[in-house]
Amino acid sequence: MMQGDIQVTVPLDSRTISPTMKGYFERCIDFHTYPAPGLLIGVFMVDYAVELLGAVPGEKLYAVSETNKCAPDPLQVILNCTSGNHRLRIIPIGKFAITVNRPSAEPFTDGIRVFVDPGKIDRYPVIKTWFTNDPSFSKKTMGQHLVDEIFFAGRDILSAEKVRVQVTPKQQWQSARCRVCGETVPEEMLEQGVCRGCGSMAYYERYGAAT
Amino acid sequence: MMQGDIQVTVPLDSRTISPTMKGYFERCIDFHTYPAPGLLIGVFMVDYAVELLGAVPGEKLYAVSETNKCAPDPLQVILNCTSGNHRLRIIPIGKFAITVNRPSAEPFTDGIRVFVDPGKIDRYPVIKTWFTNDPSFSKKTMGQHLVDEIFFAGRDILSAEKVRVQVTPKQQWQSARCRVCGETVPEEMLEQGVCRGCGSMAYYERYGAAT
Structure with a gap:
């Protein structure tokens, strides 16, 4: 191999x-x-x-x-x-x-x-x-x-x-919308209304729609 | 199912x-x-x-x-x-x-x-x-x-x-020993000489040797 x-x-x-x-x-x-x-x-x-x-x-x-x-x-x-x-x-x-x-x-x-x-x-x-x-x-x-x-x-x-x-219990969560990208995340993952994807964990740059 | x-x-x-x-x-x-x-x-x-x-x-x-x-x-x-x-x-x-x-x-x-x-x-x-x-x-x-x-x-x-x-490149690392448990970790993962397992990421309590 x-x-x-x-x-x-x-x-x-x-x-x-x-x-x-x-x-x-x-x-x-x-x-x-x-x-x-x-x-x-x-x-x-x-x-x-x-x-x-x-x-x-x-x-x-x-x-x-x-x-x-x-x-x-x-x-x-x-x-x-x-x-x-x-x-x-x-x-x-x-x-x-x-x-x-x-x-x-x-x-x-x-x-x-x-x-x-x-x-x-x-x-x-x-x-x-x-x-x-x-x-x-x-x-x-x-x-x-x-x-x-x-x-x-x-x-x-x-x-x-x-x-x-x-033992890590299952967490309760409520859905909330990011004010930048409009996608939804669990509310406690928002950072001042912004999702981590638009905030501290940004890992990509969008350059076009694929569809 | x-x-x-x-x-x-x-x-x-x-x-x-x-x-x-x-x-x-x-x-x-x-x-x-x-x-x-x-x-x-x-x-x-x-x-x-x-x-x-x-x-x-x-x-x-x-x-x-x-x-x-x-x-x-x-x-x-x-x-x-x-x-x-x-x-x-x-x-x-x-x-x-x-x-x-x-x-x-x-x-x-x-x-x-x-x-x-x-x-x-x-x-x-x-x-x-x-x-x-x-x-x-x-x-x-x-x-x-x-x-x-x-x-x-x-x-x-x-x-x-x-x-x-x-793209995340492969990281270089050197082995280092935790001064508490004696196990080895990559050096940059030590926190003042102590591994995260004995420090900030402790997730278990040892209560006996199994072997």
Whole structure:
């Protein structure tokens, strides 16, 4: 498979990979479009977290990804905790870590947090060089070795902890119209009558009607 | 199919739905886990935006969703612009709107923005009641009617515009260790030596080692 501009072999037919895990990897790579190292580690993380939570396949779970790099995708594909269905929160802390928990009517609930443990990667020199973004890492010459080490390590670079997480309730909202563009947004998202799209979060400039 | 606690029929075998669109709907509903109204509208939006951009299936595109409600999922499933592969940005403006554009080496590039047009929903009373979050909307008694109206309307509630969007370059980073938890994050994400997970973005309380 291509990983950026290099060709890598993902050892999905290794004896250590169960058919279930193989299916996870295949679906995640297809969704993400390539076998990114973080994606592969993320599959091991999700599988581990679900096992520690004692959840069964198909059970409705909620998840957090502490980074927007790769890790959200295994949570989306394997657990159906998606960016659009309110079951995935991406909290940009910058860590390769995830949390999973069950639904709860209480304001707090128990969950499992799994993370790449900096104390455990010393045994895996290529993973360490990549994970710490060391200038000596070269995707071109070390990409395949990195994938091999990730599969060799599996859960061995991960740690897990029991955590209590806040449950985020569904918010009530009323529709309001932006006085600049005329489009509607939830009222509490207006900034002095102007939507964020015309205000603090402007990200485009309109230059013509398409229809 | 179940939509929350009500049963709805999604008219995927209607003559107006092409086999390609039917496949989009099925894959999006499967990913999202249920046929949410916003998800169904989102499929029409993505299909429309891609057509206006003149893109072909499988082409590498980038996308923005201006809401975290439903709309990210059709972008992820149909275009493989995912939360984890850097091709989807969710900008929480609060609008049911998306933008798609091609890759570009320039700082700005042309794209297509598609949005649910408040000026076009008057003809669709159930969509209007739902979209404006009017208290008279009842999912239980109007859920099926809403789905039917969404399929009857198709693109008729959407508008599109040509926009110029900023291209976000990949950021360089160096690894640094949080002085509280000892985990590593990109250096610029530290707040006075402490990571956001121990600082401003704390979302969990640790109560035990799981392993």
